[in-house]
Amino acid sequence: MRIEVEHHSRYRFTEAQARVVQLLRLFPDDTVNQTVVSWRIDVDCDARLRESRDGYGNLIRMLYAEGPLETIGITVSGEVLLAEQPRGIEAEGEPLPPAFYRRTTSLSAADEAVAAFAQAAAGDGEARARLDRLTGALRRRFAIERRDGDGVLSAADAFARERLSPRDLAQLLVGCIRAIDLPARYVSGYSLDGCDRRERPAPHGWAEAFVEGHGWLGLDPSTGAMPGRDHVRVAVALDSAGAAPISGTRIGAGDEQLDVDVAVERLSGEG
Incomplete structure (x- = not known):
């Protein structure tokens, strides 16, 4: 399947900023089931971009923009060719061992509930079956909603609600997987099924769990199943903050507002 993505992010500042530095995790990489056909970034102000990889192995860009800046807009767009995702992805060649992803964070920590x-x-039994049951139970427990903005609830806060975004559910699933003593990580990206098809999709999130002998298993709690051929994988981390599409700092007073708009489409004629 060939997927087209267009992701707009616009920051507006109540006072002009002297300098803005942002870390952009907006760049998919080639994987066992994913080939990046084309991808580009456009910034609507003078800015320098420096390409590298972070500690998780994700492709990133550092953006440096000098002010005065009252607004800054970033657009990434491109096409990705997706094949059927294997049930397990090998961990060979990754910069961090699976055991690293047993670590908890304040966002992904599982409280008693x-x-x-x-x-x-x-329940009990084989690890893959336990993971499938857990993912399905989360999907049945919570209604799916789209929430504006880029924030994601902590696992504990999410569990107390009745309606969650796909990214909230993904973070909660990561906490649940670690609670049953398996390594887990948060995955950020895009999906046609990331939310109600009547809505314009938001950046999507799901989880991966590591099982000895099988590798990393993808699990999407917003569908209750493993990620399909319409999931564009961008970044992984211990939690949603570590895989956030954009994070950074600014020099200047005042407040900021972030508007995000994402379009994810299957290209005509692609099955």
């Missing part, structure tokens, strides 16, 4: 739910939902 989350841990109890995870253990009950997963």
Whole structure:
């Protein structure tokens, strides 16, 4: 399947900024089931971009823009060719061992309620079956909503609600997987099924769990199943903050507002 993505991010500042520095995790990489056909970035002000990889192995760009800046707009767009995703992705060649992803963070930590739910939902038996049961239980428990902005709830805060965004659910699933004693990581990217098809999709999130002998298994709690041929994988991290599309700092007073608009389409004639 050939997927086209266009992702607009615009920051507006109540006071002009002297300098803006941003870390951009907006660049998909070639993987076992994903080939980047084309990808470009456009920034609507004078800016310098420096390409590198972060500690997780994600492709990143550092953006440096000098002010005065009252607004800055960033657009990434391109096409990705996707094949059927294998049930397990090998960890060979990655910069971090699977055991690293047993670490918890303030965003992904499972409190007592989350841990109890995870253990009950997963049950006993083979690890892949436990993960499938856990993912399905999360999907049945929560209604899916789209929430404006780029923030993601912590696992504990998300569990207390009835309606969650796909990214909230992904972060909660990461906490649940670690609560049943398996390595887990948050995955950011794009998907045709990331939210209600009547809505314009937001950046999507899902989880991966590591199982000995099988590798990294993708799990999408917003569908209750493994990621399909319409998931464009961009970045991985311990939690959503580490895989956020944009993070950074600014020099200047005042507040900021972020507007995000994402379009994800299957190209005509592609099955």
